[in-house]
Amino acid sequence: MPDTLRHYLFIAVPLLVVLAVLPSVYNNHLLLFNFVIFFILAQGVNIIYGFTGYLPFGYVGFFGAGAYGFALMVMHLNSPAPVAVLAGGLVAVVLGLILTPLLRLAGAYFSIANLAAALAVLHLIANPALESITKGPYGVALNGTFNPTWAYAGAVLILALTLGIVVYLKNSSFGLALQAVREDSFSASMSGVNVVKMRTIAWLASALVAGLAGGVFAWYVSVFYPDNVFSADFSIFAIVFALFGGVATICGPLIGVIILYGIYNLIGFTTPQYFQLIYGLLIMGLVLFLPAGLVSLATRRGWNVP
Amino acid sequence: MSPDNVPILRVNDLLKRFGGFHALDGLTFHVSSGEILGLVGPNGSGKTTAINVISGLYAPDRGEVLFDGTSVGGMASHKLVHRGINRTFQVPKPFMSLTVRQNLEVARTYGRAGASGPSMSDLLEEYRLADVADRPAHDLTNVQQKMLDLVRALATQPRLLLLDELAAGLNPTELDWIAERIKALAKGGLAIIVVEHLMGFIEQITDRVIVMNAGKEIFEGTLAVAVKVPEVIEVFLGGEHAA
Numbered sequence A: 001m002p003d004t005l006r007h008y009l010f011i012a013v014p015l016l017v018v019l020a021v022l023p024s025v026y027n028n029h030l031l032l033f034n035f036v037i038f039f040i041l042a043q044g045v046n047i048i049y050g051f052t053g054y055l056p057f058g059y060v061g062f063f064g065a066g067a068y069g070f071a072l073m074v075m076h077l078n079s080p081a082p083v084a085v086l087a088g089g090l091v092a093v094v095l096g097l098i099l100t101p102l103l104r105l106a107g108a109y110f111s112i113a114n115l116a117a118a119l120a121v122l123h124l125i126a127n128p129a130l131e132s133i134t135k136g137p138y139g140v141a142l143n144g145t146f147n148p149t150w151a152y153a154g155a156v157l158i159l160a161l162t163l164g165i166v167v168y169l170k171n172s173s174f175g176l177a178l179q180a181v182r183e184d185s186f187s188a189s190m191s192g193v194n195v196v197k198m199r200t201i202a203w204l205a206s207a208l209v210a211g212l213a214g215g216v217f218a219w220y221v222s223v224f225y226p227d228n229v230f231s232a233d234f235s236i237f238a239i240v241f242a243l244f245g246g247v248a249t250i251c252g253p254l255i256g257v258i259i260l261y262g263i264y265n266l267i268g269f270t271t272p273q274y275f276q277l278i279y280g281l282l283i284m285g286l287v288l289f290l291p292a293g294l295v296s297l298a299t300r301r302g303w304n305v306p
Numbered sequence B: 001m002s003p004d005n006v007p008i009l010r011v012n013d014l015l016k017r018f019g020g021f022h023a024l025d026g027l028t029f030h031v032s033s034g035e036i037l038g039l040v041g042p043n044g045s046g047k048t049t050a051i052n053v054i055s056g057l058y059a060p061d062r063g064e065v066l067f068d069g070t071s072v073g074g075m076a077s078h079k080l081v082h083r084g085i086n087r088t089f090q091v092p093k094p095f096m097s098l099t100v101r102q103n104l105e106v107a108r109t110y111g112r113a114g115a116s117g118p119s120m121s122d123l124l125e126e127y128r129l130a131d132v133a134d135r136p137a138h139d140l141t142n143v144q145q146k147m148l149d150l151v152r153a154l155a156t157q158p159r160l161l162l163l164d165e166l167a168a169g170l171n172p173t174e175l176d177w178i179a180e181r182i183k184a185l186a187k188g189g190l191a192i193i194v195v196e197h198l199m200g201f202i203e204q205i206t207d208r209v210i211v212m213n214a215g216k217e218i219f220e221g222t223l224a225v226a227v228k229v230p231e232v233i234e235v236f237l238g239g240e241h242a243a
Ligand SMILES: Nc1ncnc2c1ncn2[C@@H]1O[C@H](COP(=O)(O)OP(=O)(O)O)[C@@H](O)[C@H]1O
Pocket: B018, B023, B041, B042, B043, B044, B045, B046, B047, B048, B049, B050
């Protein structure tokens, strides 16, 4: 069986089926929804960081842009929710295009510039002068689209798309070339790889999934403030989850979300006072002792982790 | 060896500045298909910079790079690869976490389109990488990494190959072996520029040498003649220009 098919059948499909069935047996639907959102965002970080090496500290910018893309479509055009979600993805891609010059920056400079860009978008949208368009800092309350069941289904669908992209990257020569670019861009270009084009495609794919996730998030909650959908927590969580599990793999970011977001919710609900402490220690330990993520425990033994 | 008469590469009056410093200062030379041209000169004389400009890493600040009759100066590296230019790096930088085979797969997939070169297993066999084909590049010895870098270049089916100190660090047996390989490649019609400090090696494989100093050519001809030219001797014995 080709690897691509195996990865779909044994990783993507089971996860999607479980997520599709869970709402009928488990009551905390908001929690399930948030899991799906973080699966998408962690894989989105995987696409850009795992396959090209750009660490997007401002990744939430695409998510927030997607959420507002959704809101503007619904408020001003009375657009049906699924169309508005697609528009959210499109807005994020356009933002990604505008930000492509950032890809010229290396390492921490890229991360910081990306963070600044996300803040700039937040302040643009939250600007009181734009109240008539974005509702500025007062937040949006959407009427007529509220439907958590369908929004959840939409989120699972976007996750399916995202997993499709990651499985493709993991198994295609395109994905291999991206990893080559990440390792050494000079050697990659001397292998005939169009480095700028490859990076741009990965960047836009990563923007797209975050924008779609933002759109579906706006659909699910229907009432939100700029600070909610541009919260740095989204970027930090998605990055930490992806790194914890291990990037440039299909499973790593998924495992990272299940374990860390699971722990977050357990500790957060029962003993919130210890949460910051335990989480902080966990992340420090991880960076010090497992820089390549949990999956590296297996790959170090020579096992191949998809 | 019988080089063609029409050069596949001509560089005219190349200038490359780093700040106020002229790393290339009016460099002019040519090389033909089937020919092995040696590029020698003291450290800092601009040999690597010349390769970097010809392979598209830097755009020249002045002057022309003509490949196969077309002006290609300043063109993006991957486009030059598609036209048939490739090079090795003085310090090879293979894709460290990818296996040897994956390293080559990238070059074979994205290299010169339509060219059907030697098979992957032939290349691995020929350059003594078959045993490590499924190991990540960071497990390789320095010499193996150099061979991988060379095979990466060859996998793109080049017509012009620029070798930047490929032989440095090889033992005498390996040197003889790689010299034969390079000569065989030229026999197959490849134009090859060899940058090297080992004069015996240059003597063994080149048809002609260019001696560079301070970014320009100070001699062109055979090595046997070069070593009798006072200006060349002065530069190599640590004259005022030698860095
Ligand atoms: N990227 C660069 N930035 C600044 N100076 C450079 C750069 N590349 C090369 N140089 C300078 O150009 C000169 C020629 O270098 P190089 O071409 O590497 O010499 P060679 O390969 O002949 O030893 C040296 O003085 C070197 O310091």
